[in-house]
Amino acid sequence: MNEVSVQEADFDVGAETVALSAGDDGAGAVATFVGLVRGEGIRAMSLEHYPGMTEKALAEIVEQARQRWQLRRVRIIHRVGRLLPGDRIVFVGVSSSHRHDAFAACEFIMDYLKTRAPFWKKEETDAGARWVDARESDDTAAARWEGAD
Amino acid sequence: MNEVSVQEADFDVGAETVALSAGDDGAGAVATFVGLVRGEGIRAMSLEHYPGMTEKALAEIVEQARQRWQLRRVRIIHRVGRLLPGDRIVFVGVSSSHRHDAFAACEFIMDYLKTRAPFWKKEETDAGARWVDARESDDTAAARWEGAD
Amino acid sequence: MLKLLYFASLRETLGSAREDLELPTGIDTIAQLRAHLASRGGSWQVFATSKSLRAAVNQAMAGGDAPVKAGDEVAFFPPVTGG
């Protein structure tokens, strides 16, 4: 099964979560994350990416997570195109024998995805369209994994 | 909606995850955890609990999580009775505006549930039935939240 | 009267899930109640010998110093293993 998908289509959170442990009775722990478009005066959001590099960057992040923790299955789905408030943007799911590895890897993947995978968000507001600025807090979140665990 | 359920029945992971953000466009982040029965020479597992205290203990853990982080919705489902390898045992889901709060609260709730909620597991193996011993690593995991974040 | 509950391996060790106990004079804490139960001898000595046994008073975790009084619900059980 493909670990990484970049797609316009929505995804089935339940099916993706269940697939992380289906048929694997060594998987005692599944941690997942879903990121959604928040309202906050936003009418819509458009996600652009760098086809080719995106998939490589995500696969590289998964590889790094596998080197740090004992993982069984990993799944990343990131949507691109135009999304509305409440729409799902990203799914990250990790299965492991033990919960700490699943939690840590899931958060690590999100932190690295936020700072290393070539996606860009443009918001449509009542005042017009604007590109979302990168946030320093995301750099800080990613940096704390360096030397950790 | 009830935040805490203790039940024999299985649950719908997808529906529970979706419900954490449905109709709330301020929810930008949903973190979930599913714990499952691992095989490892186990034929089945029976979960006993202390009705009344269990629900209070879980509600208290949710309350503590809400005091530590900015959370929107929280959901805990814990199954009791006889379960087979691969069966789901527990679901913890948290929604928040931001991912760090969702991740931290979800892991905190699991760590505290493991050490403070009155559930007991009995495994059925080929060599007979045995009560599962509490693990020191669970105490360590719960203790690290004291004074943290 | 005290409502006493025993769970999991302790329930099996004692062969009892619950009992109603007329609270004897001089028993005001969990520690004193444990000593009283241990004095029954046989499998009840687990209340003296087990260091890991936990207690709850009225469905909240309680240490040895926790007060017990008539009308309370007191539970004893091994360390929890849920999740």
Add this chain to the structure above:
Amino acid sequence: MLKLLYFASLRETLGSAREDLELPTGIDTIAQLRAHLASRGGSWQVFATSKSLRAAVNQAMAGGDAPVKAGDEVAFFPPVTGG
């Protein structure tokens, strides 16, 4: 020949998503390529003025010292904001 790609706000600033560039002599690194592009003037000066602009060579993040050679795919873009 170099394949150049521009993304997001940079693409809009330049009014260009991609171009094929005959690599001028003396340009061996990302930093030199940036200086060359900035020398076009107008909106291209963003390559000199923007501190946050990122680069990738053959789809891997690259710093200013990273070598570039004919046949490479080089991309420039603002800091990423996915997730």
